[in-house]
Amino acid sequence: MRLSSILCFILLGFSMQAQLLDSKPSNFTRADSLRGSLRPERSHFDVLKYNLDISLDIKNKSIQGFNEITAKVLKEQRFMQLDLFKNMQIDSVIYQGRTLAYEREGNAFFIDFEKKLPAGKQIVFSVYYRGKPKVAVNAPWDGGFIFSKDKNGNPWVSVAVQGTGASLWYPNKDHLSDEPESARIHVSVPNGLMNVSNGRLVGKKAISPDLTRWSWEVKNPINNYNIILNVGDYTLIKDEYKGLDLHYYVLSYNEDKARQHFKEVKPMMDCFYEKFGAYPFIEDSYKLVETPYLGMEHQSAVAYGNQFSNGYLGRDLSGTGVGLKWDFITIHESAHEWFGNSISASDIADLWIHEAFTTYAESIYVECRWGKEDALKYLYGIRANINNQSPIIGTYGVNHEGSGDMYYKGANMLNTLRSIIDDDKKWWALLKAFSLNFKHQVSNTQEVVAFFEAHTSVEVSPIFLQYLNYPDLPELQIKEKQGKLFGRWVADVPNFSMPIRLGNQQKNKVFDLNTQWQTIDFDLSLDEIGYPRAEYYIRFKRIKK
Template sequence: MKKIVLLSLALAGIQSMQAQLMQDKENYTRGDTLRGSLRTERNFDVREYHLNIKVDPVKKHIGGYNRIVFVPQQKLTSMQIDLFENMDVDSIVFHGRQLPYRREYNAVFIENKNGFQKNKKDSLTFYYSGNPIAAVRAPWDGGFDWKKDKNGKPWIATAVQGTGASAWWPNKDHQSEEPENGMTIKVVVPNGLMDVSNGRLTGKKDLGNGYTRWDWKVTNPINNYDVALNIGDYVHFGETYKGLDMDFYVLSYNLEKAKEHFREVKPMMDCFQGKFGEYPFKEDSYKLVETPHLGMEHQSAVAYGNRYMKGYLGRDLSGTGIGTKWDFIIIHETGHEWFGNSITSSDIADMWIHEGFTTYSEVVYTECRWGYEAGQTYVNGLKKNVRNDKPIIGDYGVNKEGSGDMYPKGALMLNTIRHMINDDDKWWKLIKEYSETFRHMIVDTEMVLNFFEQETGLDLEPVFDQYLRHTAIPVLELKREGNGTTYRWIADTENFNMPVDVSVNGEKIRLHPTEKWQKLDTPPKGISVATDRFFVDVKVGN
């Protein structure tokens, strides 16, 4: 398990890209708690997974086992492993004997009257089979995506963020848990097809029964929802670029198209490694894998389904024209390798840590390629996608994320903090140190806040609180008073304070508003608030 630190469907022009997990609930069930909370039965660290399954495309059936290597943090007589209730548990074997178990919702409670011993490294093998849930509209609903390519050959992928990795393989399905020593993934598929999974290909074996097994090894810790199968008529090309192995797996008939289109990966890697630090999974290589669904940030095997188009299926989410200069899925999903896969939130309530930073990586790439003004134009174009419908931070302990505003609003908050700092050398140093300091770690909002405050010396708690825990953005109220103007913040956060730049009769100055009225010797009509650099509203009164 990673160290725990204490301290995307788009409706173009209407709303932002959102994670597939956006399902509002008025009430939570015990099933939500079993999935979302770290209960006693989950008080163990996973060290390794060894997944070995067979996929039958005709019957849409899978079967096999997962050997789980773990260390209990206390003596446990019952251990919770998650597997969706529609899947069959064939047996659970521990030291050569089958253990009894009981099922409740999507949780499997494995009983051991002798107990799993505290701090003792051990393992069990979980055999299972069944027809996993099929995604109707992957990746926006989770499960197996059973498709065929244009030649009629099976083309299959998994995409389960939010839905849960336990939709198709047994594991400790909580976002804070990642196997410390990585995992092996062995997938048996019909001859003539290839499976591409995470990590590096270590071999393949013709089993002599019409099936071939493809073996993959992941060295680094990995999010459960990132573990992926991609099965199809794939061909491979790749190269080593500045010390990083880059591999591309595409449908055979798209090879030449892909070779041309994926040229964008090199300037992207130059940009991201320059701004965020070395690619965080170098040992496992970087891969793009063509998929029948739009895309997903599957660690070291980024799913790509943008049909070799610029923008988001040819559209610009910013509405500025800049978003069609680059391939949205390549840039956004690869940005997740740093923000989401390397730095992972401990609870999906804090998913803004994944999506806000990764949406900001789109701004970073734009700035790397076309300059600061282009980046600012792009990020400001995202404002139209902010709905301010509910807080960005969701409910903890019940597997519930917050508003889809975590994408654009999260990026706009970061852009605001950048301009609060008002020193780009410090800003880029901060972002890089954040990425490198918490490489391969589990984090939460408080950790991010504490780090940003420590490194900047700024009081950022009111800013984080307002943008992340409340619906509205801060409003700078200007009111004419005599020949001048009084001004203050209107915000939900008590004692809200945040500097903001304004132009007074053409001269740029910095104000330090609070919730109390302050005076400026210029009438409102002579004041222009820098809303292009600070994500705030302005209210002008008489």
């Protein structure tokens, strides 16, 4: 497609998006802006590394320690905003051997470096802190720590903070747009327990008669909310896939069960390697870590709590039976390593980039294992979970997620796009190119849509815009007049157009329809004409007078 056409549709997207934002919730607070916006005190520096070192007091449900932050100054600035929940106490901020002043404002705090830091300078400073972090009521759907016990009575502790924010338990620049290029996580826990964090284990050291310090290193960019601790009576199961280390940390009494159940990982890797490219974090290994909550996509330490069962805690989210052939948590959360962890949204309003592609990856795994018919059946079944009541894209700059339809509607939008392209060889090549071209990048809706626009012969920007920014589906209307069929689209996006395959099981062909009535040259009656419902997620209306 010509660049002028691409820019036209992208500008249309910006324009319509701006109009739509006027109708979105406007009761955002100063705290929402502090958390969600890139103010000068935030945007003037780029985080390069976190070196987090904490001690966990399980009995008192508290932590204490520091985060040593390495950052590059991008623009001359004296003040820096970081984030740490207000129930956590900051003891000091140390830079070049000096204690710096800071001011608190809710969950944000502003460090005074005493004079403007010059652009291009690399700085290293530490924030010392302590406190009792928020405890989750229903993890992972609400953020917080989970203090539990295994069936032998041993402590079993973890944390999940997506959406709520990593600043719930450690000081950081809590915005999706800025990922540290690497990280070290040191967690000291009572002897007899193990801590499992992201990346690879690089050290284990007794630091007192009662505590052991477990040190982990991540060599790839990582989302703040993905940085994790998992503490329990773990045993390690080792395996390997095409040079990739597969490590499974499970409670000691579940070792035999896990060895059998996690055999699914290798066929999953076969599928995802073929469709998305190699695992994006080979240097950091792939891990499944048993957790006291259902699951989360913690990079290179995927949280697993599906009780070694197929489906979603034994249930099929599609209601078709297809979802009971595989373990939902293993497949979904592992797919996030490609979409969400490798390719990340720069604002939580664009979280569909994480969830739509990952939910669609579930059907891809089904297709790899059991064929396209089952994949389409699964995608059609999960439509029952779609509400179509609010936009998938949230409000930018205020830490606002869009609708939960980003999962199931988002997946069906992508499957509709596959049907529109109408060439599976091109579709799989496009999806893999997207995964590889955006690898280890923080992106946004405009960049993602522009990529798909530039690599297809169909103008897809208005299609993305309709599905992402409006609750209603595009409606295909068909009418019959004087023995002829006519069709048009009714949509919120002006001049919306989309090709669709019409006909019946015996004969069909593609028609490129828009918002104007057009002749459908087909020798079928109004009652006979239809479309492959599992392949396109639309509304369909026959107009009879």
